[in-house]
Amino acid sequence: MAEHTPDRDFIEFVSGRVLWLRRIAFLLCEDWHHADDLAQTALTKLYAVWPKARSADNLDAYLRTILVNTYINETRRPLWKRLVSADTGVLLDVPERAPDSDAALDLRAALAKLPPRQRAAVVLRYYCDLSVEQTAAELNCSPGTVKSQTARGLDALRRILQAQPSL
Template identity: 40%
Template sequence: MCAAVDDATREFDAFFEAHFAELSRLAHLLTGDSTGADDLAADALLALWRRWDRMRAAEYPVAYARGVVANMARSRIRSAVRERRRITLFWSSQSEVTDGPDVPAVIDVQEALSRLPFRKRACVVLRHAFDLSERDTALALGISVGTVKSQTSKGMAELQRQLTPLPGVERVQAAAPGGRTA
């Protein structure tokens, strides 16, 4: 029995060493949080360690690990959104509401990704940043290959729309007082 535990520990250590960096990058791309990505990957690996006896027998343990990271990232994003809403409600009742957010002139890819719904973001990141096949992406997210295809296509189209400057935007932003364009 002791030899089996040692084998399991060695297998997990090897799995950890081989996949921690990849899982951390995935967490970073899904959440946009570089400081919390390592923690999220470590939490996912801890969850895997608790079920390592089943995991080590799985056909695609890396796909399962990616799915755990994706699910944990989704939970963290939802928690962060709920927290932001609570903070916004608190401050809006305490102070005057402004005209609106200051929209940056240039949207970078990470900001554009953060605007995508989670499933589209996950499909785009796994397919294009991690170069996974449609099948591997479907396994990681627990969805069908057809869903991966459609979500990736829609996500890429949304990113292209977000990152392509609209004609005439400069003129609208440079409008003279009174609403006339410069």
């Protein structure tokens, strides 16, 4: 039987969570290439503190917090901007995606229009199924802030989705 070293423990933990982490990153940034970068950065940050982190009560929450904080910090940088064609209003340099046959509405496109903190609150509350308190802990804010950011995000999503033409 192989000995469990810190690196082996890290590899075992990460191997079961890469797809999960990448999906959350995609919902935050709406770009698969950027999602890969965010996930990789979050995993690198986790590895740097792995001896301390692996004793955390909830490693998934610890990793998700790193991911969300990385995303929010990157959106504050002036170089992190989406390029939109003035002629078509289409995002540039975004790979084509297969049509989402399971949903009539493009919720992901609507999510992409939300400000980063609202998007993070909505994704953590409804995609990751976290409580208000858990979300507040991950976003390092009060439960009241989570409630207001989530409510504003949901209101914005409703307005965006209602404004879309019917299929």
